[in-house]
Amino acid sequence: MPEIPGYRRWHFVERFLETPAGPVPVVKTRLERPDRLGAALVRLGVGRGDYRVAPGLYAVGSPGPESPVLATANYKLTFDSLRRELSGLDAWLLVLDTRGVNVWCAAGKGTFGTRELVRRIGAVGLERVVRHRRVVVPQLGAPGVNAREVKAGSGFRVLFGPVRAADAPAYLAAGMKATPAMRRVDFPAAERVKVGLVEFANERKTLAWAAVAFFALAGLGSGWFSFARAFTGLCWGMGSLLLGFLAGNVLLPLLLPRLPGRAFSLKGAEAGILAGAAALLAGLPAAGAAGAWLGAVVGGSWWGMHFTGSSTYTSPTGVEREMRRAIPAQAAGLLAALALWRWGLGW
Template sequence: MASSCPEEKDNQPSPACSCQEAPAAGLKPDFPVLSGDTAVCCGGQPAEPCSPYEKPGLRLWGFVEDFMDTPAGPVPRVRTHLIRADRLGTVFARVGIGRDSYRIAPGLHSVGAPDSESPVMVTANYKLSFDALRCSLSGISAWILVVDTHRRLILPQLSATGVVARQVKTMCGFEVVWGPVHARHLKAFLDGGMKATPAMRKVTFSFRERVELIPVELNHMGKPTLYLLPALFLLSGLGQGFFSVSAAVSRGVSALLAYLLAVATGAVIAPALLPWLPGRAFALKGAGLGAAAGALLSALFAGQLARSEMLALTLFIMAVSSYLAMNFTGSTPFTSPTGVEKEMRKAIPAQAAGALTAVILWVSTGFMGG
């Protein structure tokens, strides 16, 4: 990078400009000036009057040509070529002397005569990077924003699905450090020297975490339930006399109970007992629970329900419970979209067939029983 820079032409002596370290400055102009003997101002000409931008305890970098006044305060205008001190610094850095502290103060610099419309180049506070940039800007008017790249951004690990760490580094110079999945591990992470243990890197899905999701699952049931309830009573009332209100009420209550059981198994018990339910597919887990609930209902109403009705209600509970459990896939941190789609292609036709069979059985029993 340095070799591509034009040779320093003028002989302006600047022995005092091989400054070592820039101060970590705040918002105030990051004067690229550093400590040194205050008697000497920018070189070996003590007689020369000092610039109004001088600060006690700071010494000017050789690459600063002068300062330009801006609404944001004075901004150093930097040279677009290297001087001897720059080259010497490059050599030192290349051989490894003071390489890790070869940096300048972060902040705004300028080249040429930039104005409010001029582009802003962002670079690192490593001086070699800064040199490479300014040497390429000869004849250009622009701002140079030097960013402290020693700063790190600690990002939550799970943001990695949308953040490319190396792009952050190239685009703004900040180093991305992937923090732990859970904020509660941050302290241990920092104490461990920004290292996460394997356990900190993994998502969890504890009983508590699963149970916390149940209210929203139930909340989603509101609208479908509103449509379903009248349909249940309507279908229950259909019979020989076309429609019987008493049948709608008596049979409708058991259908309603079946529906409540289906919601309980699919949207409450299935999430809560997820890891202990047999089967990998959520639809299967829900259907299994539904079958158990159907058996329970049949046992409870053994005297009141015909066998076809028991079968109808069991199928109905299984279909609804299976569907609801399947919908829980979106709330977990371990289901893959390919897997969910595969599951759904098999499960949805089965659920639809089960529900349809249930309706046919239920209504036909109504007509036969009277």
């Protein structure tokens, strides 16, 4: 079966459907091994920037002129989440060019927005494919879409669908009416931890350079350079750093609602206090143990503060205000942790 210009022939395309606007790829609703593997790697930050599908019109089942049109992003994880939920249904998927970004973030950036929606409707010739003039936009895309301007620019009326793709079948079955539960945004523990795991790949270079710095700084001292002390300092320093990393990227997401306070930097520090207890039980000299514990607290605070961009409960101004307050305290804590770490090693 020939490839359509502008479309990569993905494994999930099972056939092409002829329409008045040209052939449209029909995609599978069952995720396969490449989809699951790709999702797992992206969750760890591997290939995140290139995990996308070509924008355009797709289909599930055997849709016709009266079948619903669902708009989504060309981030493949988002695209897969939607098609997986549409098993047994006939629908059109209008994929916008969000540059490989999910609906919510793209709406904030403007790539999942009015201009792109109007342009994509015209580019695929949607008015020739369906007789109705309705397009369902996910609720999290609402900040970027002006329904009145879409209507004026394309002739299509925007209906804001549910938050979660899993609710799409029920929404369509109810005549495109959303219940209050479909409008509610939640962020359960499993989803929070998945987001935190992305930092494992994002911080690879940072962790590698930190290891080099710990080794070099620990080895320097009286008698020029001590390899024994360098290896000891490397183990202490990286142990503390990894405890802070786990505190901010795993423990904080897991315990987020239960940790006191509102600031993510504070919650991350609290998670670091818990994780850093492992350093106090490791049998290190007093100064070294204190430095490792404090380093875990600072690391937890630093990486915890990064989690603000993953929550729907923060605002840009609130994030900036928190950073102005937290970073000086984090810097002071880091210097104190390094001093205790070096003191514990001896000079």
